[in-house]
Structures are given as structure tokens and as C-alpha cells.
Amino acid sequence: MLQTVIEAKQSNAAAARDIHLAAWRFMLLARMLDDKLAAVWRAGKMHGGVFLSRGQEALSVSVGLSLNKGDVFAPLIRDAAGRLAFGESILDAVRTYLGSALGPMRGRDGNVHRGRPREGLLPMISHLGAMISVVNGVLFARRLKNVSGTVGAACVGDGATSTGAFHEALNQAAVEKLPLVLVVADNQYAYSTPTSRQFACAHLADKAQGYGVQGHAVDGTDLTACLKTVGQAVARARDGRGPQLVVASLLRLCGHGEHDDAGYVDPKLKQSPLGRDCLKVAEEKILREKWADASQLAAWREEVVREIEESVAQVQREPAPDPFAEEWRAISTGHLSEGHEAEH
Amino acid sequence: MSITYLDAIREAQARALRDDPRVFIYGQDVGAFGGAFKATKNLAREFPGRVLDAPISEDAIVGLAVGAAIEGMRPIIEMQFADFSTTGFNQIVNQAATLYWRTNVPCPITLRLPVGGTSGSGPFHSQCMEAVYAHYPGLIVLTPATVEDAYSMLLEAVALDDPVIFCEHKLLYRHLKAEQLPGEALPVGRARIAREGRDLTMVAYSAMVHEALEAARELSAEGWEIEVVDLRSVKPLDTDTVVASVARTGRLLCVGEAWPWGGVTAEIVSRVSSEGYGLLDAPPQRLNARDTPVPYHPNLWAAHRPTARSVAAAARNLLRQ
Ligand SMILES: Cc1ncc(C[n+]2csc(CCOP(=O)(O)OP(=O)(O)O)c2C)c(N)n1
Numbered sequence: 026m027l028q029t030v031i032e033a034k035q036s037n038a039a040a041a042r043d044i045h046l047a048a049w050r051f052m053l054l055a056r057m058l059d060d061k062l063a064a065v066w067r068a069g070k071m072h073g074g075v076f077l078s079r080g081q082e083a084l085s086v087s088v089g090l091s092l093n094k095g096d097v098f099a100p101l102i103r104d105a106a107g108r109l110a111f112g113e114s115i116l117d118a119v120r121t122y123l124g125s126a127l128g129p130m131r132g133r134d135g136n137v138h139r140g141r142p143r144e145g146l147l148p149m150i151s152h153l154g155a156m157i158s159v160v161n162g163v164l165f166a167r168r169l170k171n172v173s174g175t176v177g178a179a180c181v182g183d184g185a186t187s188t189g190a191f192h193e194a195l196n197q198a199a200v201e202k203l204p205l206v207l208v209v210a211d212n213q214y215a216y217s218t219p220t221s222r223q224f225a226c227a228h229l230a231d232k233a234q235g236y237g238v239q240g241h242a243v244d245g246t247d248l249t250a251c252l253k254t255v256g257q258a259v260a261r262a263r264d265g266r267g268p269q270l271v272v273a274s275l276l277r278l279c280g281h282g283e284h285d286d287a288g289y290v291d292p293k294l295k296q297s298p299l300g301r302d303c304l305k306v307a308e309e310k311i312l313r314e315k316w317a318d319a320s321q322l323a324a325w326r327e328e329v330v331r332e333i334e335e336s337v338a339q340v341q342r343e344p345a346p347d348p349f350a351e352e353w354r355a356i357s358t359g360h361l362s363e364g365h366e367a368e369h
Numbered sequence: 370m371s372i373t374y375l376d377a378i379r380e381a382q383a384r385a386l387r388d389d390p391r392v393f394i395y396g397q398d399v400g401a402f403g404g405a406f407k408a409t410k411n412l413a414r415e416f417p418g419r420v421l422d423a424p425i426s427e428d429a430i431v432g433l434a435v436g437a438a439i440e441g442m443r444p445i446i447e448m449q450f451a452d453f454s455t456t457g458f459n460q461i462v463n464q465a466a467t468l469y470w471r472t473n474v475p476c477p478i479t480l481r482l483p484v485g486g487t488s489g490s491g492p493f494h495s496q497c498m499e500a501v502y503a504h505y506p507g508l509i510v511l512t513p514a515t516v517e518d519a520y521s522m523l524l525e526a527v528a529l530d531d532p533v534i535f536c537e538h539k540l541l542y543r544h545l546k547a548e549q550l551p552g553e554a555l556p557v558g559r560a561r562i563a564r565e566g567r568d569l570t571m572v573a574y575s576a577m578v579h580e581a582l583e584a585a586r587e588l589s590a591e592g593w594e595i596e597v598v599d600l601r602s603v604k605p606l607d608t609d610t611v612v613a614s615v616a617r618t619g620r621l622l623c624v625g626e627a628w629p630w631g632g633v634t635a636e637i638v639s640r641v642s643s644e645g646y647g648l649l650d651a652p653p654q655r656l657n658a659r660d661t662p663v664p665y666h667p668n669l670w671a672a673h674r675p676t677a678r679s680v681a682a683a684a685r686n687l688l689r690q
Pocket residue numbers: 102103151152153181182183184185186188210212214215216277281397425427449453456
């Protein structure tokens with residue numbers, strides 16, 4: 026008896042170690058990829074914007090790791106870590122940012138607006154809140170098709186909770202009892218707008234009750250807490266207990282985009298527990314638990330940097346989309362396309 | 370001193386706030402931050418309590434403006450990008466646009482829409498929406514192409530008793546400069562001859578006026594004299610000025626950055642064909658963006674929208690006919 030308890034504890038400890046190390050690696054990868062893309066942008070080698078996930082990796086990676094192959098995921102602008110954990114390749118990210126013809130978006134759409142719908146990774150549009158009901162639709166169709174056991178996750182920010190789309194979709198999921206996990210990263214700002222100008226409830230998780238769904242609040246700077254809470258929410262949804270609203274409190278540790286110096290962020294927030302860097306918090310935990318030592322982490326870091334450098338170098342050599350070879354057609358039914366043959 | 374198109378928009382709003390206590394500004398990040406493009410920079414400080422950050426709720430933003438207008442105010446709404454006005458679409462086209470017709474109570478709101486493509490902005494931060502809004506009865510749709518017009522037309526928009534869709538082109542924000550703000554200006558509803566010529570009339574609006582002007586310069590080196598008409602306002606549309614120009618040149622090329630199906634250029638061709646058929650020496654032509662969403666990659670983007678080069682090429686074809 027005692028032996029089995031000890032064994033179970035040991036295997037639990039091993040599982041905790043494994044998932045923390047896997048999470049940390051994806052978080053690091055996301056962070057270094059962000060830094061690299063920001064550097065490319067600053068060097069003027071990329072048009073448009075760069076949107077960083079700094080400070081949100083623990084929450085995001087927890088979503089990606091809690092999902093299985095076959096689940097559906099609609100990440101948003103600050104989900105570099107969750108995307109990687111869900112299975113998106115570094116190349117997909119870099120190719121989309123650099124507009125490579127070989128990327129999943131073929132240069133037609135860029136930066137965070139990427140995905141592979143057939144593989145359960147929905148490509149966000151910019152309009153906030155708009156992806157949630159699309160996840161609902163995938164889940165709804167699966168029910169109609171008698172596919173069971175899969176869940177859907179959608180990520181949004183505090184600002185997106187003010188959209189009509191957010192309200193309509195969460196209500197819809199609740200009415201249909203869909204296995205939706207709606208993850209809100211309350212990072213205290215929507216662009217420059219503080220949460221005091223965004224909503225008036227004490228905590229966004231309080232909204233769950235009004236929709237008749239289960240609410241969860243979590244410290245978004247704490248990887249262990251995120252893994253646990255998001256994991257539980259996903260498990261409940263998978264169990265048929267309806268939509269789950271997870272609200273993580275954290276701070277956006279960067280500008281809205283690379284163009285934004287975020288001078289408006291309250292310095293008091295940066296000093297508060299919300300301002301902790303989740304990557305550091307995770308790293309400290311790993312060292313404290315002796316799941317890995319500093320030299321091991323350093324070796325992984327080197328590996329990650331190399332992987333990213335190689336990907337970026339590869340993509341920079343890839344062909345840009347060719348407007349002359351481009352098929353200028355927005356509908357799939359070729360013979361119904363009008364093809365307005367403007368000569369540009 | 371040099372004033373940009375963006376400065377002009379800021380100055381017009383400052384003046385409207387100063388001159389008229391009924392004016393207030395509402396939109397995402399317009400307060401202390403000064404707006405995503407800095408079009409309301411410092412206004413929250415200069416006019417406390419009258420420049421307010423809104424939640425990310427376009428439907429409610431426009432609805433609030435309509436309610437405030439009924440109550441006698443003159444709200445200026447900033448959409449962060451024109452593309453996001455689609456989530457306020459219902460309130461714009463069904464509420465604001467129908468109020469006067471249904472009740473005889475006017476709806477003096479100004480909706481500022483940062484429109485148009487810029488390199489790398491992709492399908493959701495690049496749209497030109499003038500045709501969509503012009504289609505609905507009850508809205509005035511303005512498309513300033515110059516610093517002077519950005520200023521005077523925005524002031525006029527705020528003063529007008531009707532809902533105005535004010536399309537400000539993001540590409541012009543910082544590129545266009547003028548020496549001073551205008552004292553006098555053409556009224557809303559009147560087009561402007563931006564360049565005189567006798568061989569062909571190019572009709573354009575918003576950023577495309579500058580592509581047309583550049584094409585006209587290119588063609589002048591080849592001996593052609595191109596007349597460029599800047600519509601300024603797409604609804605109402607100054608058909609008289611366009612037809613008068615076609616009467617001088619006999620050839621019409623309309624240029625728009627929006628999509629090709631329907632829209633402003635089609636409207637002009639249709640009006641000139643029916644009102645000035647006998648004036649045309651060749652079939653009227655139009656050049657628009659391609660019929661796909663606006664692409665992200667700079668190469669694709671540059672081939673998606675009309676440019677001075679493609680405008681000049683289209684004009685050459687028409688001049689040969
Ligand atoms: C419907 C809509 N309105 C406006 C915008 C412009 N916009 C893009 S991101 C953003 C702020 C988003 O804040 P939040 O939801 O808190 O996410 P965060 O950036 O903090 O991760 C805004 C206003 C948009 N994308 N969609």
C-alpha cells in the first residue's frame with residue numbers, strides 16, 4: 026500500500042516535472058521568437074506590425090498543452106507559446122511574418138493572422154471577439170457528426186470582452202452547452218485603455234455566472250497555477266460540463282505592438298505581483314524543484330536560439346509572393362469568379 | 370511651418386471642441402493616449418471630460434453617439450480603423466442613417482474612419498468603405514485628399530446636421546504637408562479640378578488623387594494633358610463638375626482604391642454615360658483594386674491597388690482609342 030502511494034507520488038512528480046519542462050521550453054521559444062521578430066522589424070525588414078506575447082506565455086502555453094490533437098484552437102495576438110505547444114511550427118510563424126510564399130498564408134495575410142483551419146488551428150481575423158463563435162461552430166458541427174471527446178479553446182484579451190461578439194458567442198456556447206474553453210488574458214490594458222475604462226465588474230470571471238457557465242480565476246504569472254486551472258477547465262469541458270470561462274490576471278510586459286513604448290502603463294502595476302515575468306517565475310520553480318539545473322536550461326536556451334536563427338535565415342531566402350503568378354481570386358468556385366482583369 | 374494631413378484633422382477637432390460646447394470625441398484610445406494614429410493628441414488634456422476612451426464596443430459607440438445627437442450634442446466618433454466600423458455597421462446604417470427620414474429629427478454625428486491600404490497592413494487594416502456607406506440613404510460620405518480638405522471638410526462635417534462618414538486615408542496622414550490651414554474652402558458636395566488638361570479626365574478621390582496626379586505628370590512628358598478631378602465628397606457626388614470636365618476632354622478614366630464591383634467609379638461611369646453620352650469620344654473606363662481582400666505582402670499589395678504606373682497605363686490605352 027505504502028509502496029503504491031510512493032510510486033504514485035513519484036510518477037506524479039515526474040509528470041509535473043515533464044510538463045513544466047515542456048512548458049518552459051515552449052515559453053522560451055515563444056519569447057526568443059518574439060525578440061527575433063521584433064529585431065527583424067526594427068531593422069526595417071518587415072512591413073506591418075509585430076505583436077508580442079511577453080508576460081503571457083505561461084497562460085498561453087497552458088492552453089496549448091491542455092489541448093489534444095483533434096481539438097480546435099483559436100489563438101489571438103499574444104499566443105505565440107500556445108500556438109507552438111498546440112503544434113504550430115516556428116516556420117509557420119516566421120513565414121507568415123515575413124510574407125513568404127511558402128507559408129500557410131502565402132503572403133496574403135500576415136503576422137499573427139495565421140492558422141491551418143483543417144488542422145484545428147483557426148486563423149484569427151483582427152476583429153476582436155469574432156473567433157469565439159467560429160470555435161462554437163466547429164464544436165456544434167462535431168456534435169451533429171457524432172464526434173465526441175474534443176474541445177475548443179478561444180483566447181481573447183480583457184478588451185475583447187467588451188465586444189458584442191464576445192457576449193453573443195459565450196451566450197451561444199452556454200445555450201448549446203458546447204465544450205468551449207474561453208480564455209481571457211486580463212493584461213490590464215487594451216492598447217492604452219486601462220481596465221477601468223473597459224468594464225466595471227470586480228473580476229471578469231464574475232461574468233461567468235451571468236452566462237450560466239463555469240468561471241475560473243488564475244494568476245497568469247504562475248505557470249503551475251495556469252497549467253492546473255486551464256487543465257481543469259479543459260477537462261471539465263471535455264467531460265461534457267459545458268463552457269468554461271478562464272480569466273487570468275497578468276500584465277502585458279511590452280507595448281501593444283513593437284511600435285508602442287507603452288509609456289502609459291502604471292509603474293505601480295509593474296512593481297506589483299501582476300508585473301512578474303512568468304518566464305522567470307517558471308524558471309525559478311524549475312530550479313527550486315531541481316527539475317533541471319542552470320546549465321541544462323542554458324543548453325536548452327542555446328538550442329532554442331539556434332532553431333530560431335535557422336528558421337529565420339531559411340525563410341529570408343525563400344521566395345516572396347509573385348504578383349504575376351498570384352491567382353487573384355477570392356472564391357473557390359473558379360468558373361464563377363468574375364476575375365475583373367484590371368491591368369496593374 | 371508645415372502641417373500634415375494628420376495635424377489638420379487634429380486641429381479641426383480642436384477647433385470644433387473650442388467653438389462648440391456640443392462637440393465631444395469618443396473612441397478607443399482617443400483620450401490621454403491621443404488615438405492609435407495620434408489624431409486626438411493632447412485634446413483630452415485641453416478639453417477635460419470631452420475626449421473619452423471607449424470600450425471595444427463599436428456597436429455601442431455608434432449607438433451612444435446617436436443618442437447624444439438626439440439630445441442635441443455633436444459627437445465625433447473615431448473608429449480605430451475603418452475596417453472595425455463593420456461591428457458598428459448596424460447602428461450606422463439602420464439607426465443613424467434612418468433617424469431623420471423617420472422622425473424629422475436630424476442626426477449630426479461625425480464618424481472618422483481611417484481608411485485605405487498601407488504596406489503590410491493586410492486584409493483587416495486596409496479597407497476602403499466609402500461605397501458601402503454611400504449605398505445607404507441618409508449618410509454623407511467624405512473623402513478628403515489634401516491637408517486643406519482634411520481640415521475644412523472635417524469642420525464642415527461636424528457642423529452638418531446629418532451623419533457624416535469621414536474617410537481619412539492613412540497613407541496621407543504623415544506624407545501630405547501644407548504650409549498653412551485654409552481660411553476658405555470649397556463646400557462639401559463640390560469637386561475640385563486638381564490639374565487642368567484637355568486630353569482625358571481622370572476622376573479620383575482620397576489617396577488615389579495623388580496616384581492620378583503622378584500619372585498625369587508622367588503622361589505630360591509624353592505630350593498628353595490630363596485633367597484630374599478630385600471628387601472630395603463621394604456622396605453627394607458632384608456630377609456637374611465631372612461632366613463639364615468630360616465635355617472638355619471627351620475621355621473618362623475613374624480611379625478608386627476600393628473593390629471593383631459597383632462603387633464610386635461605377636457610379637461615375639454610369640452618370641457620365643447617361644448624362645454626357647454624347648460628350649464621350651471613347652468608352653468610359655475605370656480602374657480599381659482587384660477583387661480580393663487586401664493582401665499583406667508589399668509585392669501583392671502594390672499589385673492589388675491602382676498605382677501611378679497602372680493608372681498611366683490605363684490612360685494610355687484609353688488615349689489610343
Ligand atoms: C472590433 C475591434 N475593434 C477595434 C480593434 C482594434 N484593436 C486591436 S487590438 C486592440 C486592443 C485589444 O485589447 P485586449 O483585448 O485587451 O487584448 P491585448 O492587446 O491586451 O492582448 C484594439 C482596440 C479590433 N481589433 N477589433
